[in-house]
Amino acid sequence: MEPNFDSLKLKPFNPQKIQARKIKFQFSNEIPRLWHDNSLATTHFLNAIGLFLPGFEAFMVRGLKTQLSNINDSELESQIYGFIGQEANHGKAHNQYNQILRQQGYKFDTWLKVMDFILKEIIEKRLSSKICLAAIAGFEHLTTLLAGISLKVNLLEVADYRIRPLWEWHAVEEIEHSSLAFNLLQEIDNSYWLRALGGLLGAILVFGFTIFGMLLLFIQERDFFSFKTLIDLQKLLFTKYKLIPYGWKSVFHYFKFDFHPNNQDILLLAENLSLSLSQT
Numbered sequence: 001m002e003p004n005f006d007s008l009k010l011k012p013f014n015p016q017k018i019q020a021r022k023i024k025f026q027f028s029n030e031i032p033r034l035w036h037d038n039s040l041a042t043t044h045f046l047n048a049i050g051l052f053l054p055g056f057e058a059f060m061v062r063g064l065k066t067q068l069s070n071i072n073d074s075e076l077e078s079q080i081y082g083f084i085g086q087e088a089n090h091g092k093a094h095n096q097y098n099q100i101l102r103q104q105g106y107k108f109d110t111w112l113k114v115m116d117f118i119l120k121e122i123i124e125k126r127l128s129s130k131i132c133l134a135a136i137a138g139f140e141h142l143t144t145l146l147a148g149i150s151l152k153v154n155l156l157e158v159a160d161y162r163i164r165p166l167w168e169w170h171a172v173e174e175i176e177h178s179s180l181a182f183n184l185l186q187e188i189d190n191s192y193w194l195r196a197l198g199g200l201l202g203a204i205l206v207f208g209f210t211i212f213g214m215l216l217l218f219i220q221e222r223d224f225f226s227f228k229t230l231i232d233l234q235k236l237l238f239t240k241y242k243l244i245p246y247g248w249k250s251v252f253h254y255f256k257f258d259f260h261p262n263n264q265d266i267l268l269l270a271e272n273l274s275l276s277l278s279q280t
């Protein structure tokens, strides 16, 4: 069943007014295992991200709810509620897709429990709420980076049409709320070192979770170590989708003293995509 994007018509793309949109997904179990260009590398790169998103998004929802009591600005408060609603919806939709992966035979539930343990029992319980918020701001920079790259290089053009809308809608909303966690962190504590430390922690979690998730999915494939996989990885990282060159620049940018997550080019790309989704 095609998702219905009417709520994008009712609540058009607007970074100044972040609002949750209920989109109903129903994923077909006929989606091919290698749904991205028949490539093991790009499919499992995105699947690995999809595995940790629900847990990480729940972590962000808890983190931002904790900060609500520190906020007196009603406009910022409503932006936070919009962010919480969007992330909660993303988590639900990716959970639904992860169920398809289970039906296809992939095993990852222990891994999901390990990630949850790291986030809940180590990060949340042992670190301050400010560091957690700084890690969320860093993580959000990376999701915006990935969403932006995917729109710039048309990463989703070759994705199976039954899963493509999930990633496109997610990319649009990630870019729409890309400044929120950063602005909130600045409001709570504008220390550069706190932001930098959080950026580092967010990056370690994202890269660690992605690489481990990819390996876990790879080893469940019969012929995962092939020449094609190496070429596809090279395309993903360096030549076609250029994740490393684009990503490196953007990560470096985050550690500049005067950084602010306001990229007009990416905002425009996301606005155009949200318009075209709302017309489907």
Ligand SMILES: [Fe+2]
Pocket (backbone or CB within 6 Å): 057, 086, 087, 090, 091, 170, 174
């Ligand atoms: Fe999200």
Ligand SMILES: [Fe+2]
Pocket (backbone or CB within 6 Å): 087, 140, 143, 173, 174, 177
């Ligand atoms: Fe986000």
